[in-house]
Amino acid sequence: MKRSVKRAAPVAAVCLAFVCALGAACFGGESVSASANSAPAYWRGTEGMGVLPTEGNCPVEAERETLTLEINTLPHSAYASQEEFASYDARVTAEYTFCNPTDEDLTVGLAFPFGTIPEYLAGDPGAGMPDDSSRYAVTVDGEAAETQLRYTYCAGYGDLIFPAAERAAGKVLQADADLYAFSYTADAGTVGRRGDRFLEVCLSYSPARTRILRENCWDYRVENGNLVLFLYLDAEEPARFFAAGEKPQIEYAKVVEGERLYGDSRTYVEDARIAASERSTTFGAWVEESRIAGVGETDWYNAVFAYLEEVENADLGLVHGVPAFFSERWLMRWFCYSAAIPAGGSVVNTVTAPLYPDISGGVYRYRYLLSPAQGWARFGTLRVEIRTPYSVYGCSLALEEGAEGEYFHTREGLPLGELEFEIRSGSGEIGGGVSAGGLSLLFLVVFPAAEMLIIGVTLAIFFGVRAHRKKRARREGETR
Numbered sequence: 001m002k003r004s005v006k007r008a009a010p011v012a013a014v015c016l017a018f019v020c021a022l023g024a025a026c027f028g029g030e031s032v033s034a035s036a037n038s039a040p041a042y043w044r045g046t047e048g049m050g051v052l053p054t055e056g057n058c059p060v061e062a063e064r065e066t067l068t069l070e071i072n073t074l075p076h077s078a079y080a081s082q083e084e085f086a087s088y089d090a091r092v093t094a095e096y097t098f099c100n101p102t103d104e105d106l107t108v109g110l111a112f113p114f115g116t117i118p119e120y121l122a123g124d125p126g127a128g129m130p131d132d133s134s135r136y137a138v139t140v141d142g143e144a145a146e147t148q149l150r151y152t153y154c155a156g157y158g159d160l161i162f163p164a165a166e167r168a169a170g171k172v173l174q175a176d177a178d179l180y181a182f183s184y185t186a187d188a189g190t191v192g193r194r195g196d197r198f199l200e201v202c203l204s205y206s207p208a209r210t211r212i213l214r215e216n217c218w219d220y221r222v223e224n225g226n227l228v229l230f231l232y233l234d235a236e237e238p239a240r241f242f243a244a245g246e247k248p249q250i251e252y253a254k255v256v257e258g259e260r261l262y263g264d265s266r267t268y269v270e271d272a273r274i275a276a277s278e279r280s281t282t283f284g285a286w287v288e289e290s291r292i293a294g295v296g297e298t299d300w301y302n303a304v305f306a307y308l309e310e311v312e313n314a315d316l317g318l319v320h321g322v323p324a325f326f327s328e329r330w331l332m333r334w335f336c337y338s339a340a341i342p343a344g345g346s347v348v349n350t351v352t353a354p355l356y357p358d359i360s361g362g363v364y365r366y367r368y369l370l371s372p373a374q375g376w377a378r379f380g381t382l383r384v385e386i387r388t389p390y391s392v393y394g395c396s397l398a399l400e401e402g403a404e405g406e407y408f409h410t411r412e413g414l415p416l417g418e419l420e421f422e423i424r425s426g427s428g429e430i431g432g433g434v435s436a437g438g439l440s441l442l443f444l445v446v447f448p449a450a451e452m453l454i455i456g457v458t459l460a461i462f463f464g465v466r467a468h469r470k471k472r473a474r475r476e477g478e479t480r
Contacts, residue, residue: 043077044329045356046115048368050094051349053375054109054162060341061378064097067368071355071388071423074364078120085121085130090355092368097348100341101377110349111162112138112147112335116154117328118356129328137352140339145349147335151299153306154332160372161306163334167284167298168305172211172245172317175284175301180247183238184231186255187273197269199231199239200256205248207317213242213308215322226251227316242322244283250276290323295331303331357423368419384409384419395421 050067053060072089079085100106114136121129138145150163167175184199198218204226205212214220216232216239231239233255255272284301291300304323307330311320341347357364373379384399386392386407392399396417399407 042361043119043359045075045118045120045358045365048092048115048353048355048366049113050370050373051096051351052111052113052372054111054336058108058375059100059102059377060106060108061099061101061380062096062373062376063099063346063380064383065373065379065381066095066383066385067419068093068095068385068387069355069366069368071366071386071390074390074423075118075120075356075359077359079130082130085132088354091135091352092355093350093352095348095350097346098339098341099346100343103343105340105342107338107340109336109338111150112337112351112353113160114333114335114351114353115356116330116332119329120356120359132354135352135354136335137350138335138337139350140337141347145335145337145339147337150334150336151295151303151331152334153303153330155307155310155330161302161332163299163336164302165298168302170305170309172209173283173305173308175282175287177244177283178247179281179283179286180243181240181279181281181286182242182250183240183277183279184253185238185275186233196258197233198256198258199233199253199274200266200268201229201231201241201253202251203227203229203243203248204251205243205317206246207315209246210248210317211244211312211319212248212317213244213319213322215240215242215324217241220318222316227318230256238277242286287323290326292328292331362424364423366419366421366423370414370418373414379414380412382409382411382414386421388423390423393422393424395419 050065069092070090073087075088075090076084079088098108117129121132138147152161152163154161169175182201184201186197186199202223203212212227212229214229216234216237218230218232220230221228229241231241233239253274253276255269255274257267257269287301287304288297290304291297295303304326307326308319308321308323312318313320335351339347339349355366357366359365370382384397386395386399387405389405392407395407395409396419397409397411397415399409402408
């Protein structure tokens with residue numbers, strides 16, 4: 001009997017070894033690891049976009065656009081230095097032929113939005129951000145255009161905001177509105193770890209005339225018609241919140257234990273000594289305090305204003321952010337310039353920018369916005385050229401293959417939707433062919449099911465053989 005089991009065991013071992021070998025073969029030696037300290041699996045890139053007229057009802061026509069995407073290398077998820085970033089080689093060049101169909105000479109205002117900063121450039125504050133400014137270029141009829149670098153807020157969704165000449169203004173948030181900064185500290189004996197205890201502040205105000213902006217605030221409640229803020233207590237920095245417009249009335253400030261913050265069962269620290277301080281300025285001056293070097297005053301103010309309005313609860317007069325929270329990665333960068341087009345004439349405008357795809361699990365997703373070009377009075381021929389040694393997958397436009405590594409699409413007028421495609425390393429067909437990378441991805445989905453099937457069959461064989469040998473041994477014993 002024991003010998004029977006030992007003879008059956010190698011069968012199972014061989015089958016399981018086959019499963020492992022199959023997995024190794026399918027994945028081509030690549031491994032997928034998980035760690036609590038691993039970097040995130042997704043990094044945000046930047047959408048590409050073409051040239052736009054800065055004024056509505058522009059009579060200029062786009063007779064032709066040739067969009068060339070050259071992708072010689074794929075980006076890293078982070079760059080430690082300018083020297084390392086210099087090896088990245090991927091760009092898009094858009095060449096336009098703009099025509100003036102009118103009987104008058106025109107000087108047209110043009111804008112080239114070239115995207116937010118991708119995460120892999122701004123992801124390591126300690127190393128600094130690699131400079132990509134030299135990779136952008138704007139020419140008109142072969143001559144470098146005189147451009148002005150502008151900035152707007154861009155959260156990655158919603159309408160594109162053009163750079164404005166004036167500061168924006170809301171019902172309460174205005175540049176000259178009063179701004180009050182309220183700061184609180186509690187004596188060291190009442191402050192434990194961050195989050196152990198909170199400062200509870202009760203405010204009364206009118207949402208029509210006041211905005212409360214919360215900074216280091218854990219949560220809030222509306223109780224008895226007032227706003228109650230729960231601010232983090234920290235031994236190293238004060239608990240703060242801000243108010244714009246009409247000054248709110250502070251009803252009370254207390255230190256509360258962190259276990260129960262809601263309802264009537266709160267536990268307050270009765271012997272807490274709280275020190276309060278207050279300063280006042282204007283909303284515009286307060287926003288200016290956090291301005292990033294190189295960004296104009298108006299552009300910075302308008303970008304922060306748009307961000308604060310987006311995170312505003314107007315019904316409560318509560319804003320879930322402050323200028324200090326604003327990220328440089330939310331700034332859309334623009335080149336603004338002008339082009340003179342004679343009556344009945346044309347100019348060739350060329351813009352060049354680096355390409356920054358989204359990165360997810362070894363897949364590089366590129367997106368170039370074509371729909372904004374609908375703003376031209378007429379759009380003629382569009383030609384898209386993709387030049388890359390890598391495989392192209394799932395392109396939103398039907399591509400024709402030219403020489404090795406060259407793909408084309410030509411059409412009259414703009415397509416519906418945007419230009420989107422993916423790249424993985426390896427060779428393969430256009431639009432869904434399986435490359436070495438694609439094969440790994442295929443088995444990443446199929447292999448677990450096949451593995452379970454093989455393991456199930458292996459175990460069935462093992463126990464079937466074992467049961468058969470037991471039955472035969474029993475019959476042999478009865479015969480004896």
